[in-house]
Amino acid sequence: MEKQVKKIAVLTSGGDSPGMNAAIRSTVRTCAYHNVECVGIYRGYEGMIDGDFIGLDPRSVNNIINKGGTFLKSARSKEFRTKDGRKKAYEQLVKENIDALVLIGGDGTFTGGMIFNQEYNFPIIGIPGTIDNDIVGTNFTLGYDTALNTAVDAIDKIRDTASSHKRLFFVEVMGRDVGHIALNAGVGSGAEEILVPEENLGLDRLLESLEKSKYTGKSSSIVVVAEGDKTGKNVFELRDYVEDNLEGYDVRVSVLGHMQRGGAPSCFDRVLASRMGVKAVESLLEGKNNFMVGTINNKIELYPIDKAVKGQSKIDEELLRVSDIMSL
Ligand code: F6P
DSSP states (O other), X not given: OOOOOOEEEEEEOSSOOTTHHHHHHHHHHHHHHTTOEEEEETTHHHHHHHTOEEEEOGGGGTTOTTOOSOTTOOOOOSGGGSHHHHHHHHHXXXXXXXXXXXXXXXXXXXXXXXXXXXXXXXXXXXXXBOTTOOOTTOSOOBTHHHHHHHHHHHHHHHHHHHHHHTOEEEEEESOSSOOHHHHHHHHHTTOSEEEOSSOXXXXXXXXXXXXXXXXXXXXXXXXXXXXXXXXXXXXXXXXXXHHHHSTTOOEEEEEOGGGGGOSOOOHHHHHHHHHXXXXXXXXXXXXXXXXXXXXXXXXXXXXXXXXXXXXXOOOOHHHHHHHHHHTO
């Protein structure tokens, strides 16, 4: 028989994302609702190794639903990647009588959790929190919607100055391995071209498209570029390339960077976080283990965490076509 879960710990790990605080709040309050103790672990797996814990009750999570970042702090722990580190972490959990874990984070967080689960048979449930939306088994990760809105808001502002000066802007958005932010923020902000890590649209095509923009009467252009785009050139190199190969283009670069990870979560992310926290805790209380909470067609579901980690998230190819049509 499974051991009854009486005390649950929650941590945030990896890159922070808006909505993590709302997910902690939901975890804590769902625990209280079911008369289960809840403990916060500071600094992700680092804090688990150090026993950096704090008891949490419903009042400990007042006024955080609207806050970006994570009040439990986050880290990418090197030590937890070692057997020794994980052993220390396990001993801390046992010392604190913790029975199960809610892990809020992305790919790396889930991989660490899975290995820990295999070694110690310690119950875990993951909540996907990353702005990149690069996790299979959920249509949306926490923070993605907020990051998209932040990026679109920034690009709108860039458009004002671009059109005032008849300039071309390369705007770099986050996404080392995936182009969800670039593609959706690009379509949402009316970008002329969008460069993503998944597909190499080619530099020739970029030049052709910019030429076409000029002779069809566009006075300014925005090209949205994901950090890890496939052309192999970063935004500064792209600027130089266009200036060297096209007449009459005044080009500027704007790298949006970590501002995309901050800020108050959107209503969508707050609601998603609240729903996911409830599902995570109630699943652990039902004896479920080794799952990630996801939202599929607006239903909150469980998805095997190993599949979430192994899966390759895909961009919406149709959106690339939509972008092409819109940029006429
Ligand atoms: O949170 C995911 C992500 O934003 C990626 O898109 C980006 O490449 C990376 O984090 C940057 O992380 P950091 O600079 O904080 O290590």
